[in-house]
Amino acid sequence: MQAIIELKNASVIVENGSEKKTILDDVSLKIFPLDFITIVGGNGAGKSTLFNVISGNLSLTTGEILILGKNMTKKSPQVRSKFISRVFQDPKMGTAPRMTVEENLSIAKLRGKKRTLKITSSKELQERFLTKAKAIGNGLDQRLNSPTGTLSGGQRQVLSLLMATLQKPELLLLDEHTAALDPKTSKTIMSLTDDVIKTEKITSLMITHQMDDALKFGNRLLVMKNGKIVRDLNSEEKTKMKLEDFYRIFE
Template identity: 55%
Template sequence: MNKPILELKDVQTIVNQGTSQAATILKKINLQINAGDFITIVGTNGAGKSTLFNVISGLLPVNSGQIFHNGKDVTKLSEEEHTRFLSRVFQDPKMGTAPRMTVAENLLLAAKRGERRHFYPRNLKAHKAHFQQLAATMHNGLDQHLNTPAGALSGGQRQALSFLMAVLKRPDIILLDEHTAALDPHTSMALMQTTNQYIQKEHLTALMITHQLEDALKYGNRILVLNQGQIQVDMTGNARKQLTAEKLYDYLVAK
């Protein structure tokens, strides 16, 4: 049997430790993520969704438990070291891109993600044809703005650029942190459809936090419901296919 691509074993995270405000956010989380999984994650505010992503990405330390990547213990690795196998797209389109750099320059930066830094000619022209092809897959005119600073793009185009930068080097894990939530409904739907097409075509492994129950049911092969720092529901196969928005809502409000 193949090892999971990422595994959390009894992971517990405490914030404000040693103070009167100390709180346990993740409570002995156990989770196996297999190659090719597209997992949608739902939960009420404070359920631990963002904390889960922060722990997986190395942004937040684990107080107890372990995290394994392809069987290797990565619990103590820094956030920078996690970028060798993981990328993340945030809710805010302003995060994840350099506003003064052009679209092409941002994509070149993403192409060097996780590599050692050296002084060498960037040779941007040699990459432009490929970057234009990539940008065209977003179907929102991004390919016509390779020389445009990211800060001058629309919110939808900038978030599409963030997504492209995240998937450019085919990371083992992609974290989509409500990546369509800040966009208008039409742009959000278009980016969500493109996201799904990309993940399916490239056989990527992704986790997506969403507050849209319809998206949680429509996309992916697996649904997690987080409740008070624990995984209340982990559903795949026929059970997931038969899940309704009403039943999913019931799980969210259950105490």
Template identity: 60%
Template sequence: MKKIVELKNASVVVNNGFDEVKTILDDVTLTIYENDFLTILGGNGAGKSTLFNVIAGTLMLTSGSISILGQDVTQLPAQSRAKYLARVFQDPKMGTAPRMTVAENLLIAKFRGEKRGLVSRKIQDYTDEFQGLIGKIGNGLEKHLETPAGLLSGGQRQALSLLMATVKRPDLLLLDEHTAALDPKTSQSLMALTNQFVQGDQLTALMITHHMEDALKYGNRLLVMKDGKIIEDLSQAEKAKLNLADYYQIFE
């Protein structure tokens, strides 16, 4: 199986400013294979966001290594890893440019990671393509191709962020509690849309969630983190045997 991301003995140690050293990622070894859809559960301080940040390159390892598609990226900064990764954040405001229209946001996403010169953007050449893309969403976004992203609802803006993250197929999609800021109904709709995108385009995805129901329902692997360690790495078959009560027991 093709390895997309491989972490070996990955640790992050930080100083909190009071001469107190804390390990926030503790000797983690993890392989993410092509077409994996991993969900990650864990309490506050478990290391979930730290794991995302070391993969994305926004936080460097203290020790250990990380490779993407077989290339050692341990020392590479976030901008050098951007060609591999796309990320949807918890805050709907973080994934889009508020003063730019939906079409303009999609145009930026379409050419993510490519070198661009000072040439006309010719956005009109992509109008039909972008209209077709937002037509898949089904939450009214199809009426807002020329609307600035800052005027969209939270659900529409997060759906746009998801679309932007996947319009140019990433090697790894990072979903950072991307439904947490939404109301339950909108959250469920976005989660169903996410699964549709991941399965339909055969993406490789890593998703942090606090919703145990989503962890049960979605993905082929479940990671449970505690104190900077991965304490469980469950396959789809193992996950299918568990219920919510079993999940709560894992955290005891």
């Protein structure tokens, strides 16, 4: 089976004055179709660096990255956006606050395609947006004509998720996308995320600091430390783990 994304001996070294620091250390990783991989690790473990390397926002010092078997190591984030979408931790990122919900969704429909200055939305698209928004059930369907900046944090994060998956990506990056939300909203968003991933059959990679979520969701679990992947657990291995076993990995 061909990997959606493959990293080969990927390293990122940054210079701070006279010092050099390795923030991604010889990482090799294959992400296969329908993988839902959760990633955990302490601060500075390399989680965000991994995401930035995959999305093209950070260049590799050494190594390669392949998307659907093609070498994309030197390709820009714009080129990679045809294959990859991302939901950020901050609900304000990834949306245009002065544009309406519907206008933001119309832009998302053009991900990876040539865009014009004019934002248009056909009746068919409007009905599709409304159907998806109603299915979410958090009142977003009543706010399609509202400026995105007036939404609650939860509604805005739901919108970000909807935008990221409206045009099915080859890979969805979930960058601690529930971390800025209250516990109740976070639980709702995670349930919605899991449903969208399963229903739309989307290959996904999710960073989380919630150990319960890391064990509950997905079919693989990566543990990162000092820029390396130190554990890659499959579903069976995850099922056997308890939280105390999980914390022991970090000791």
